[in-house]
Amino acid sequence: MAAWLEPPFTTPLFSTDSAHKLAKPPSFAFYPVSHGVSTSSTAISCSSLQLQPTEDFLSLDPLLTPDVSLERSTKDRRKVVRLAWEKLVRWSRSLRSKAKTDVLERTKKVVVLGGGSFGTAMAAHVADRKAELEVNMLSSSSFLEGIADYVDPSLPFISISKGLELNTFRMMSQIIPQALKNPRQPYVVLSGPSFASELMSKLPTAMVVASKDKKLASAIQQLLASRNLRISTSSDVTGVEIAGALKNVLAIAAGIVEGMNLGNNSMAALVAQGCSEIRWLATKMGGKSETISGLSGTGDIMLTCFVNLSRNRTVGVRLGSGESLDDILSSMNQVAEGVSTAGAVIALAHKYNVKMPVLTAVARIIDNELTPQKAVRELMNLPQVEEV
Numbered sequence: 094m095a096a097w098l099e100p101p102f103t104t105p106l107f108s109t110d111s112a113h114k115l116a117k118p119p120s121f122a123f124y125p126v127s128h129g130v131s132t133s134s135t136a137i138s139c140s141s142l143q144l145q146p147t148e149d150f151l152s153l154d155p156l157l158t159p160d161v162s163l164e165r166s167t168k169d170r171r172k173v174v175r176l177a178w179e180k181l182v183r184w185s186r187s188l189r190s191k192a193k194t195d196v197l198e199r200t201k202k203v204v205v206l207g208g209g210s211f212g213t214a215m216a217a218h219v220a221d222r223k224a225e226l227e228v229n230m231l232s233s234s235s236f237l238e239g240i241a242d243y244v245d246p247s248l249p250f251i252s253i254s255k256g257l258e259l260n261t262f263r264m265m266s267q268i269i270p271q272a273l274k275n276p277r278q279p280y281v282v283l284s285g286p287s288f289a290s291e292l293m294s295k296l297p298t299a300m301v302v303a304s305k306d307k308k309l310a311s312a313i314q315q316l317l318a319s320r321n322l323r324i325s326t327s328s329d330v331t332g333v334e335i336a337g338a339l340k341n342v343l344a345i346a347a348g349i350v351e352g353m354n355l356g357n358n359s360m361a362a363l364v365a366q367g368c369s370e371i372r373w374l375a376t377k378m379g380g381k382s383e384t385i386s387g388l389s390g391t392g393d394i395m396l397t398c399f400v401n402l403s404r405n406r407t408v409g410v411r412l413g414s415g416e417s418l419d420d421i422l423s424s425m426n427q428v429a430e431g432v433s434t435a436g437a438v439i440a441l442a443h444k445y446n447v448k449m450p451v452l453t454a455v456a457r458i459i460d461n462e463l464t465p466q467k468a469v470r471e472l473m474n475l476p477q478v479e480e481v
Contacts, residue, residue, distance in 0.1 A: 255337035332380025341431030347398035348409020
């Protein structure tokens with residue numbers, strides 16, 4: 094961002110030399126258009142100044158003609174853009190030259206627990222990173238407790254699950270170490286706006302790895318980052334996991350708005366409110382508000398709420414169109430995590446004393462205690478409050 098504040102913006106518009114010439118031509122120039130300037134309370138007459146007509150006045154210095162001024166301003170703007178881009182490229186090359194690859198070189202085997210679409214996509218991605226890398230997929234993760242005695246205490250676990258445990262409201266960062274009977278088990282959560290099909294097609298994607306261990310996050314970044322996948326690091330495990338769980342519930346709400354044909358204004362207002370509710374809960378639980386505005390927060394929310402590939406959004410669209418939840422779920426061959434997560438989210442919000450009107454409405458619709466139409470009326474009738 095600093096590059097955008099470089100010249101000509103930090104250069105004085107006027108020089109102090111005796112010629113009183115412009116050091117840099119301004120982007121805007123004000124010229125006299127009449128002999129009088131008036132306001133509601135005063136009138137200032139300029140007729141006594143005996144100024145030359147506008148054309149003669151402008152001809153005193155060709156730098157001040159509108160055409161030349163605009164051309165010079167355009168050149169300056171392009172120069173700023175070019176310099177900013179060149180600086181970004183130099184910074185990128187410098188970092189790439191220092192990037193470590195030893196983690197990928199040392200890694201011999203990766204095991205993926207679970208056979209879902211994103212687990213499959215991630216297994217394919219990791220296998221493509223190195224030809225001799227052994228990648229195994231196990232169809233279920235329910236046996237973690239059974240293998241706890243055989244797991245290396247230093248083996249890092251990378252969670253790509255998004256949701257909460259229904260009865261305990263725990264996140265994966267709490268579930269995995271407890272199941273393995275090792276509270277110090279190395280743990281990383283991987284999240285962000287990423288559809289499995291696009292990752293498999295090697296389309297440009299960006300995600301976040303979060304860990305309380307900065308070195309571990311950096312190591313996983315080295316392992317996963319490629320020409321098609323950008324990986325950022327974060328220390329905010331709670332913020333990343335909560336955003337990943339709650340965005341699925343918000344996507345159901347966005348789908349309901351779409352299914353009811355409530356328009357773009359409603360969609361924008363609802364998603365903005367939902368983002369605030371997610372931020373309120375995440376920060377109460379110890380997460381960072383910056384995380385919610387980043388890839389794993391707003392980025393993932395936009396993808397899940399606005400794109401038809403989203404399973405949770407599809408559930409919402411069909412609910413808003415009048416279908417029953419039972420009929421919707423029985424016709425789906427994939428899991429919409431937001432359906433089961435909604436109740437747990439509201440219980441968690443109650444625990445932390447956070448009001449979440451939009452996400453609570455979704456939970457009530459899923460429980461068949463509220464129709465989408467009545468939910469909209471009740472939400473619109475909430476007190477008019479100050480935005481926070």
